[in-house]
Amino acid sequence: MQCRNACGACCIAPSISSPIPGMPFGKPAGEKCIHLLADMRCNIFGQASRPKVCSDFKADQEICKDSRELALITITELETMTG
Numbered sequence: 001m002q003c004r005n006a007c008g009a010c011c012i013a014p015s016i017s018s019p020i021p022g023m024p025f026g027k028p029a030g031e032k033c034i035h036l037l038a039d040m041r042c043n044i045f046g047q048a049s050r051p052k053v054c055s056d057f058k059a060d061q062e063i064c065k066d067s068r069e070l071a072l073i074t075i076t077e078l079e080t081m082t083g
């Protein structure tokens with residue numbers, strides 16, 4: 001599966017425990033990463049400072065579903081179950 005345009009669900013819904021530039025403790029679930037641009041692209045895409053967890057994540061039908069809204073709901077539910 002390819003990432004859909006202007007999504008950014010995986011930059012908002014999940015918690016990220018590894019440091020992000022400007023967010024040294026990562027981010028809590030539901031908080032937008034400070035590097036997520038208005039058009040939902042990553043401001044530090046391709047840079048070495050981008051967390052490994054971000055570059056490792058691949059779009060997955062099970063998580064990303066058929067819309068950004070469903071992806072946000074699904075990831076939030078997974079966070080609730082695992083958090």
Ligand code: SF4
Nearest residue numbers: 011033035036042054
């Ligand atoms: S660093 Fe980029 S890819 Fe990672 S959560 Fe932030 S905006 Fe998303």
